Amino acid sequence: RMQHGPVVELLNLKYSRALVPQTNLQSSRHTPQASRPISIQARWKFRSATMVCQQDTPDQLRSRFPQLPVFGHVSPGTADVGAFDATCWFKGPKTAWPPTQDPHWEVVTCAAKSGGAIIFDPRPRHRASRALRITLPAWCWAVNQALAGSNDSRPPPWVPTKERERLEGLVADWAVDLQASAPKMSKLLQKPLRCVWVPTKGSELVPCLAILQETCTPLLLVDCAQTKESSTPMVDVVAEAMAVSAPTTMMATTNRLNRVSERLTTTEPSPKRRKCDIPEATPNLAVAVVAGEKTAENGSRGCRDKNSPSPEEECNLLQHRGWIELPGGLPEWDVMQLVEEYHARYSVQITELLAAKKAHWMEPQTDRPGTRVAEEVTRALKAIPGAQGIIVTATHPSMSCTTWEKTGPRFYVSLIEVAQRKARQEGWGGGHKTLSRPPDRLAALLWPDKRDQARPWMTEIGWTCVPPASDPQELHADIVSWRGMHDYPRQVGRGRFHHLSWTPGYTRNCTTRVISHAFTNGRTFPEHYEAMQPVAAPCVIFDSELLHCGGPTTAEQGWSSTCTAQLVSTSGWPALTVGQMCARDLLRWTMPIKPLGQFPADPAAATAHRQLRDRGYAGLKAGAVESWGWPLLEFVAKCHRQHHQEILQHFRDLPPQAEDDAGRMGDWAAAQVSRRVAEHGIAIFCPPPSQSEEYPWNDTAPRYYVSVLEAVRREYGKNLPTMPRALAETLWTDPEDLAGPARIRALGWTLGPPGSDPQTLHADLWISTPKGPPPSARRIRYPHILWKLEPGAQCTTEVVPGGFTDGAVQYRHYAELQSVAAPVAIVDEEVLHRGRRINPG
Structure with missing residues (x-):
């Protein structure tokens, strides 16, 4: 009979770099193949059945x-x-x-x-x-x-x-x-x-x-x-x-x-x-x-009548339908100027390098034609003065409308590394390694919710390179979730990933084709091809989660290019990172836009985060764990139900053993029990022991921690469940911390013998900072989640509010101890804390 309670320890995203396998930003190999057309008779049977x-x-x-x-x-x-x-x-x-x-x-x-x-x-x-x-x-x-x-x-x-x-x-x-x-x-x-x-x-x-x-x-x-x-x-x-x-x-x-x-x-x-x-x-x-x-009488789409739509109507079209035409072009922005400047300077050389390797475009190498050629051209650009940092990649290929086979590559020239270097070395953009903010008119169009304008990000800037006489592009969505749409679904009328496309100099119309309202997580069906429509403007903005494709090109017009910029709203950034809608290795090719303020959060989450940041702990209401719905937390409860009594019996069966002065009290017992339950993926460790409250403050009893990390690895492998958005926004509000991914440091529950003295006052982790206040007073790096399984029970961990002392303990800290006294609590592992005295029996 020991005091116990489940515990999850997390590391801040900035200081630890892997939570779960991420998905590709461009939905590169996992976008479903386009469906083949079906006959009218078969289609009617399909419809009548559904x-x-x-x-x-x-x-x-x-x-x-x-x-x-x-x-x-x-x-x-x-x-x-x-x-x-x-x-x-x-x-x-x-x-x-x-x-x-x-x-x-x-x-x-x-x-x-x-x-x-x-x-x-x-x-x-x-x-x-x-x-x-x-x-x-x-x-x-x-x-x-x-x-x-x-x-x-x-x-x-x-x-x-x-x-x-x-x-x-x-x-x-x-x-x-x-x-x-x-x-x-x-x-x-x-x-x-x-x-x-x-x-x-x-x-x-x-x-x-x-x-x-x-x-x-x-x-x-x-x-x-x-x-x-x-x-x-x-x-x-x-x-x-x-x-x-x-x-x-x-x-x-x-x-x-x-x-x-x-x-x-x-x-x-x-x-x-x-x-x-x-x-x-x-x-x-x-x-x-x-x-x-x-469709307006004058033939232009996106208008209710002969007059241009109002800004409010344009915003509604973009957020609900998924795309909007801008015949007058985009407002002036130095990001667009950078793209057009590099396009005018290097587009001809890049197309010549790509055309010279045409014989190797369709070599069997990856699922995207032209991948190897794009890598060779990128290496060749490093030798061209001023072209360092330009990256050429293969995008979704062209596809035949009759055989549905891939017929040729399409390329993308990325300038994101160029922008990062200019911001870092030349102070270009918004300063502090950020991009300048988009014009107010553009920001209001993309993000009608003011909160989404606070801290947006840029995920891509550059232009496309399409060979002459290319078939239409494969139908796709730029950003999808490989694990479904449950964790961070798109809210109706609130776009979060947007794609700005314009022709250089606005000399011709874009050839992009779109399917209105087709937010299908990248899935395509024959009906989508019937609903496809081309845009008719030199500039278009569409939602990156909308199904779309590039149109065909003719041999007479030569290589075709469209300048692009892809942006993420403030609320979209957690979905992209924590929500597994972006591959982890692609996050380094993103740039923050100059922020307006801290990341906005739910009022309850904001209150909990403020308490956690300022005093080192926050108590949450009953049902918080269930409301998050994180399977990892349920897995801890499952292991506790299955193995807790077995572990207690193993401790009771151990013979008396003298403690080794070289280790912590209880190390020998923990090692013996660990060997007996190793088959379940469980290990026992010893945290700081219980300590007498009277002089000379000797260690009086061990404390134990039951870790189920190995069981989690066996259960989920590398596909760990996504961290819920509500929990992520409670722990971290800064986009740099939400850039992810995080790492689980400990997962399990605590044990303490009945009648034990309070635990030794300690901090689990800390990073010494010789200058200024501890970073934990501002941003949470190592959050520690505690909760009780018994209805009505409360966590009794004692914390020194604001005790970020790099683990140094003073006499006054004992007088400042406060109990979290909540069924669910989050404690910063850098703050001084201890387990409370355990009642006998």
């Missing part, structure tokens, strides 16, 4: 989706329920929803086992059910937080803004109640619940079930309310719901969506329409779908 038609009934839904259970949304006591597999009732009061009275675990169980469920409301009414519009999405939000630990499962966009704001203050408490009512349900729901509204009338845009099930557990909501199509822009609602619920939509209906959107733009809503007739999208979302897809 669509919800206008006149669906429970039997029709069951025949079309035999694997999904159909729940009838009927009140208790309804007699005729034979058409449904089961029933549910989400009718709750408007002011609060009491989840503990009826948590509807049967819906969660059936949906998790079947990969989704259908909620069918058979009541014929003149307005949509509030239960399906508001209550059920709020229930999904709470269930996701309680079981899946997902903080990104916000209500779908049809939930009004006022309702959304009201729910944000209630969902956290509901999640705690739900988790307490069924703790074993957390293992059942592997993917978060997502509500997808499927109207029975008035829309042809419908979800593809197979695609939805890749990233979530869909709940298809079908309501028999009789709404008028002429006054119901349901297309907007369904399109935005799909943007939240799944990585793609049925893009084959894009032309139909454009026609309906254009009609809705010119159709005034019916004056008889009631506010609660249908689930409404937020105003910005509606503008994005309607205005973004309409």
